[in-house]
Amino acid sequence: MNAPQATAAATRLTYREACKQALRDALLSDPRVFLMGEDIGRYGGCYAVTKGLLEEFGEERIRDTPLSESAFVGAGVGSAMVGMRPIVEIMTVNFSLLALDQIVNNAVTIPHMSGGQFAIPLVIRMTTGGGRRVAAQHSRSLEGWYAHIPGLRVLTPATVEDARFMLKGALADPNPVIIFEHVMLYNMEGDLPSDMKEVDIAHAKVRRAGRDVSLITYGGSLFKTLQAADALASEGIEAEVIDLRVLRPLDTKSILDSVAKTRRCVIIDEGWRSGSISAEVGMRIAEEGFFELDAPLRRVCSREAPIPYAAHLEDACLPQAATIVAVARELVRPS
Amino acid sequence: MIKRVHLDHAHMQHLLKAMIRIRRFEAKCVELYQAQKILGFLHLYDGEEAVSVGVMEALTQDDAVIATYREHGQALARGVDPKCLMAEMMGKLNGCCRGRGGSMHFFDRARRFYGGNAIVGGGMPLALGVALADKMQGRSAITACFFGEGAVDEGEFHETLNLASLWRLPILFVCENNLYSMGMAVERAEADIDFVHKASGYRVAGEKVDGMDVVAVESAARNAIDRIRSENEPYFLECRTYRFRAHSMFDAQLYRSKDEVEVWRKKGPIVRFQTWLEANRLIKPEELATIEEEVDKEIAAAVAFAEAGPLEPVSELERFVTMEEVPS
Structure with missing residues (x-):
């Protein structure tokens, strides 16, 4: 990776x-x-x-x-x-x-x-x-x-x-x-x-700094999101990647700080969209950072189905880098 | 087999008083419920007093207790202060849990009383952990795990008995079989109603005991605890008992007849023990009067304590959602 x-x-x-x-x-x-x-x-x-x-x-x-x-x-x-x-x-x-x-x-x-x-x-x-x-x-x-x-x-x-x-x-x-x-x-x-001895378990972390759009994610989706950020960079879009790290209690400040900077946000979550942690992140931005936004909030989540066995179906079900790229691009440069 | 119960005069009075305390404490709770000073569910232990009183007599203060949601009697018999319990019933800050748990969730760390639990069978896995932790830390304590026969329907019963046996944990399983899980008669719920037989399926030895006979329960519990210590393995007591009152205050009792209740009432643990003591001139009328008077005073003091207790400020509602430190 x-x-x-x-x-x-x-x-x-x-x-x-x-x-x-x-x-x-x-x-x-x-x-x-x-x-x-x-x-x-x-x-x-x-x-x-x-x-x-x-x-x-x-x-x-x-x-x-x-x-x-x-x-x-x-x-x-x-x-x-x-x-x-x-x-x-x-x-x-x-x-x-x-x-x-x-x-x-x-x-x-x-x-x-x-x-x-x-x-x-x-x-x-x-x-x-x-x-x-x-x-x-x-x-x-x-x-x-x-x-x-x-x-x-x-x-x-x-x-x-x-x-x-x-x-x-x-x-x-x-x-x-x-x-x-x-x-x-x-x-x-x-x-x-080798000098690292501990990490904090309270805060989100910026895994890649950027100015154009915040990509907020966690866990298994982080590396897909970083791949997407690389691809976006090649198109001249600088994405900021936030790794939530802690889903509860949620580090709202780090989320709002990033969105205040980029003014655009895509949340990437392997959970289903409905009632998900992505919904919570989005709602906190809506409640506390609404006037910072220049574009609607967007999400890339798993499709709302049980995850299937067949490879092409499973891949289609889960968030993928290409989808993240497409959604972020559309947000920054609407077609 | 009455083996190790020394039924001297003081002990007989103590057992009777402990049962009367529970009965009268709960009678007062019903009054306070009708006056809407106690809210929510009120699951009465009326009829089952001999089980807790007998079992707790066999425990020491070092031992641990896992209780059920019908745990007023279990807590009182364990020696939890009736004042704190009554205040808890009334949702007051001076209650044993600051009024957060209420009737079904008494906890008392000092008495190793690890909670009433309102999920049937939900406390059983906790017993594994308490017993395991005691064992791993070199304490020789026993964990008494109370549960109703309804818990036998749950997977937790089977998982817990298996693990307790496999890991040879010092747990005294106390099945309070009052024949109904809410309205579900035991023979309508279980294909095999011989619970000692079920326990033996996990190689947990056990016996049935007359749960309406306080001396029989104490005797069985003392023997059981000796056996847990000597054999280094859990033991199972099925205490046959009966709940005289409704499951809760919302229960119309359509599932059993008044006659059935009357038959059991005649076998009640207090009437039975008291009648036996009186018939054998083991208690004088004035001694009985003193017991009743002392219990009434205790309960009046508990009610006064609860009535005078403050409410927890709403500003503290989120306190202890997460703990700042592990209490020692």
């Missing part, structure tokens, strides 16, 4: 390796941290993120679970109430639907409902997104749903540095945090500056 070449002061590694190093770090630095999830131990992780951790840390701390999402997520919630720092892996966001009650009714409700008697310092990692030709039940992007819920922090690391360091921030947060790892990113390589 679009990552720069390694320099002397950086290490080149995959997103997968960055996730693993983050987990290993967490286990080494805090004895309260333990991992639970399906096939994270002996199998090595469905996406090989946890490979080798069982051998290094043992079965007490790398807990293979049966296919009981509700029970092991709830066990994460319960253990977080009693002093542990669980990191629960749900194989994919699609399976998290089986644990929704524990996340929504317990993890995010108990601190408030108990009048602040309990915090739930629970981290849940799960893959999200489409592109692997595995059809509707394995390809959803439901991070926007989770971003609807007060009490959660929702992180979408799209770069190697965020994959490497967002977990540290998540574990320091006394509240439940969900980290969405886009399934198409695990093999991506990137450079990790």
Whole structure:
């Protein structure tokens, strides 16, 4: 993908390796941290993120679970109430639907409902997104749903540095945090500056500066958007690419700052358009940045259908660089 | 088999008083509900008092409790201050949860009371986590996980029993089988109504106990806890009991007959224990009068505390949506 070449002061590694190093770090630095999830131990992780951790840390701390999402997520919630720092892996966001009650009714409700008697310092990692030709039940992007819920922090690391360091921030947060790892990113390589020790988990980030249009995105769509920005640049359109990074709480200021500069905005979201995080971003601009706009807001989202298996249909369903280019171009230079 | 219950004079009075406290606390709640000082749902434990009182007697303060939404009795038997509970019922800031949880969501960190839970079966996975965390941190505590027989319909019951058994967690499963999940009779909901048999499917040992007999419950719970500690594995108690009143204040009770309720009322845990004590001259009329008087005073004090309590300022509505730190 679009990552720069390694320099002397950086290490080149995959997103997968960055996730693993983050987990290993967490286990080494805090004895309260333990991992639970399906096939994270002996199998090595469905996406090989946890490979080798069982051998290094043992079965007490790398807990293979049966296919009981509700029970092991709830066990994460319960253990977080009693002093542990669980990191629960749900194989994919699609399976998290089986644990929704524990996340929504317990993890995010108990601190408030108990009048602040309990915090739930629970981290849940799960893959999200489409592109692997595995059809509707394995390809959803439901991070926007989770971003609807007060009490959660929702992180979408799209770069190697965020994959490497967002977990540290998540574990320091006394509240439940969900980290969405886009399934198409695990093999991506990137450079990790060797002096980097942490990243913030509160702010969006400008991944490419530009003056003509803001392209606001996150997660698996970031690199498609950066590709689109390159293509637009070759046409003389300088797009600014904002990586939201944190879907909840949303960094409205960074969004408004960018739009105030470019006066045009396209939001790119692998979720469906209706009731999506893109809708929320757009509405915040409408509420607080309306008079900065020189053109209507635009969105590139997934088509409103379950993600199909057939490659041409799946590609047509998901946001693609060419669509982003077309929508942004039309916005800047209406035909 | 009454094995380890030392039924001395003081203990008998204590058990009776604990049940009367729950019964009268809830009777007061009904009055306050009718006066619209308590709102929302009011799920009464009337008839089931022996289960909580018996089980809690067997627990120590180091042990943990996961409760249900019908948890007034569970909280009172655990020793949560009736004043804080009544204030919670009335939505006051001096309630155990600042008036945010109400009837179905009592929490008390100091007593390791990890919540009433209004999603049937929703508390069961939490029990796994509490027990696992205690075990991983080297504490020898037991987690008592209360649930109604309706929770057996839910997947969480099965997932939780399996994991508790697989991971050999020190959990005492307390099934309060009151025969109805709201209006659904147990035999209309479950293909197999032998819950001990179901538990055995997950290799969790258990037994049925007469949930209307406080001494039988305490005895069974004490034996169960001994067994959990000695065998290093969970245990399952099915307490057969009955809810005398409606499921909630909105329930016309079309699903059961008045005769059925009357038959069970005659077997009620308080009338039964009290009658037995009186028949065997184990309690004097003046002792009973003292118990009732003391309980009434406690409840009057709880109501006064609740009535005098302030409301949480609306400006604090979002406080604790996210926590600033993990309370220690």
